[in-house]
Amino acid sequence: MITAVARFAVRYAVPVLVCWTIVVVVFGLIxxxxxxxxxxxxxxxxxxxxxxxxxxxxxxFNEALIVLVEGPAREIDRQGPQLAEALQRRTGTRAISxxxxxxxxxxxxxxSPRQAAINxxxxxxxxxxxxxxxxxxxxxxxxxxxxxxxAHVAGIPSLGSEVNKSSVEALHKGELIAAPILILVLLxxxxxxxxxxxxxxxxxxxxxxxxxxxxxxxxFTDVDAVALSAASMIGxxxxxxxxxxxxxxxxxxxxxGYAPKQAASIAxxxxxxxxxxxxxxxxxxxxxxxxxxxxxxxxxMALGMGVVTVLSMIGAIVVTPAATSLLGHRINKWQIxxxxxxxxxxxxxxxxxxxxAALAAGLLAALLLL
Numbered sequence: 001m002i003t004a005v006a007r008f009a010v011r012y013a014v015p016v017l018v019c020w021t022i023v024v025v026v027f028g029l030i031x032x033x034x035x036x037x038x039x040x041x042x043x044x045x046x047x048x049x050x051x052x053x054x055x056x057x058x059x060x061f062n063e064a065l066i067v068l069v070e071g072p073a074r075e076i077d078r079q080g081p082q083l084a085e086a087l088q089r090r091t092g093t094r095a096i097s098x099x100x101x102x103x104x105x106x107x108x109x110x111x112s113p114r115q116a117a118i119n120x121x122x123x124x125x126x127x128x129x130x131x132x133x134x135x136x137x138x139x140x141x142x143x144x145x146x147x148x149x150x151a152h153v154a155g156i157p158s159l160g161s162e163v164n165k166s167s168v169e170a171l172h173k174g175e176l177i178a179a180p181i182l183i184l185v186l187l188x189x190x191x192x193x194x195x196x197x198x199x200x201x202x203x204x205x206x207x208x209x210x211x212x213x214x215x216x217x218x219x220f221t222d223v224d225a226v227a228l229s230a231a232s233m234i235g236x237x238x239x240x241x242x243x244x245x246x247x248x249x250x251x252x253x254x255x256x257g258y259a260p261k262q263a264a265s266i267a268x269x270x271x272x273x274x275x276x277x278x279x280x281x282x283x284x285x286x287x288x289x290x291x292x293x294x295x296x297x298x299x300x301m302a303l304g305m306g307v308v309t310v311l312s313m314i315g316a317i318v319v320t321p322a323a324t325s326l327l328g329h330r331i332n333k334w335q336i337x338x339x340x341x342x343x344x345x346x347x348x349x350x351x352x353x354x355x356x357a358a359l360a361a362g363l364l365a366a367l368l369l370l
Contacts, residue, residue, distance in 0.1 A: 002276060006268030006321050010261050013322035020319045024205040027212025034215040035168045036131050038225040039296070065120045065134075065155035067141055073113035075149045083144050083151070084118050090140060092133070094121040120155075129222070131164055164225040171229050175207075178236055186240070190247070191336045198247050198323055198331070202315040203239030210235050210308040217303070224296050227304030235308035242279065242316035245271035250324040251331060260328035268321040279313035 009016050067087070069080055084097035097118040098110040110116040124133055138153050145151040182203070186196035210231040217223060249271035253263035283306060290302040324331060353360045 002273050002317065003269055005317055006265050006272060009268065009318045009322045010264045010325045013326045016318060016322040017326070020205065020315075020322075024209050027209040027215075029212075031208065031211035031213075031215045034211050034218070035164075035225070035228065037129070037215060037218045038131070038164065038228060038300075039129055039222045065122055065137070065153055067118040067120060068115070068152045068154060069118070069145065069149055070115050070152075071149035076110075076114065076116050079145060079149050080116050080118075083141065086144055087118060087120060087140075092123040092125060093137070095119065167225050167229060171232055175232060175236070182236065182240060186244070187336065189244070190251075192332050192334060193336075194327065194333045195247055195251065195331050198320060198327075199240040199243040201323075202243040202312075202320060203236045205319075206239035206308055206311045206315055207232055207235040209311050210304070213307050213311075214304060217307075222296065223303060224300035226297055227300040230301045230304035231308045234305045235312065238279070238282075238309060238312035239315055242275035242312050243320040245275050246316055246320040247324060247331070250321075254329060254331075261325045264321045264325035267324065268317060272317045272321070275316040276313060279309055279316075282309050 067083070069076060069083065080097070081099040084095055084099050087093050087095040095118050098116050120137075122133060122137060124130065134153070141151050141153055182200060183196065186199060187193065190196045211228065214223060214227055214231060246267045249267035250263050253266045254260065258266060286302050286306045286309065290299060290306065293299045293302060
C-alpha cells in the first residue's frame with residue numbers, strides 16, 4: 001500500500017502538490033472564524049446531576065445569566081428599571097428584576113440599596129451558540145449603563161464564553177511562540193532553509209486544513225473549544241515530525257548517490273512506513289479515548305487530535321515525497337555550515353545504547369516506574 005502511494009506521489013508530483021495546495025486554501029477559507037463556532041468547555045458529564053438538570057430545562061428554560069449593577073443607590077433606582085425593561089423587550093431575553101411585577105417575591109435581587117441583580121433567561125437561536133449570544137448581550141448592557149453605575153454579566157454561559165476566548169487567545173500566542181522555535185530547531189537539524197521549509201509547510205498546512213475540517217464537523221454536531229487547541233498542538237508536532245523523517249531519509253539517499261525520484265521513493269517506503277505505523281497506533285489510542293471519554297471535553301480533544309493525525313499521515317506519505325522528488329538536490333541549497341555528519345553526538349549516543357541494550361532498557365523501565 002505504501003509503495004503504491006509513494007510511487008503515485010513521485011510520478012505525479014506536480015498534480016499532488018497542486019491538489020494539496022488547493023485543499024489547504026479551500027479548508028483554510030472554510031475554517032475562518034471557527035473560533036466563534038465552537039462551544040465553550042462547560043464540563044457537563046452525562047449521567048450526572050448537572051447534566052440531567054441541563055436536559056430537563058431544555059425547551060422551558062434557556063441559558064441563565066445574571067446582570068449585576070452596582071453604584072450609588074440613586075443611580076440604581078434611575079438606570080436599573082430602564083435596563084431591566086430594555087432587557088425584557090430584547091429579542092430572546094426574559095428578565096426578572098427588583099422592579100418586575102410582584103417584586104416582593106424577588107427582593108433578594110436587591111440585597112442593598114447600592115446593588116441589584118437582574119436574572120436573565122437567554123435564548124440561543126438555531127444555528128448559534130453561547131459564544132454568539134453572550135457577546136452581543138454584554139454590548140447591549142454596556143450601551144445602557146452609564147457612570148457612575150457599573151454592570152457585570154455573570155453565569156455559567158458567560159464563564160464558558162470567557163474560557164473559550166482565553167483559550168483561543170492562548171492558542172494564537174502559543175503558535176506565535178512555537179513557530180520561531182520550530183524554525184530554529186529545523187535549521188539546526190537540517191542546516192538548510194529549503195530542507196527545513198518542507199516540514200514547516202506540511203505542519204502549517206495540516207493545522208490550517210484541520211481547522212477547516214473541524215469547521216465542517218461543527219455544521220453537524222457541537223464541539224468544544226479544546227478541539228482547536230489539540231488540533232493546533234498535535235498538528236504542528238506531527239506535521240513536522242512525520243515529514244521530518246521523510247526529508248531526512250531522502251537526503252541520506254541522495255548522499256548515497258540515488259537519483260531524486262528514486263531517493264523519494266526509498267524515503268517513502270522506509271521512513272514513510274514508520275510514520276504510517278506511528279500514526280495508526282496513535283489513531284487507535286485516540287479512537288479508544290473517543291469512545292470512552294465522558295462528557296464533551298475529552299471527546300472534542302480526541303476529535304481534534306484525530307483529524308490532524310490523519311492529515312499529518314497524508315502529508316508525510318503523499319505530499320512530502322512529491323515535494324522532495326521535485327526539489328531533488330536543491331533541498332540542500334543555501335547550506336548553513338557543513339553538512340551533518342553520521343558521527344555526531346546523537347549517533348554516538350545511539351551506538352553506545354545499542355551496545356548495552358538490556359541495561360538501557362532496564363534503566364528506562366526503572367525511570368518509568370518511579
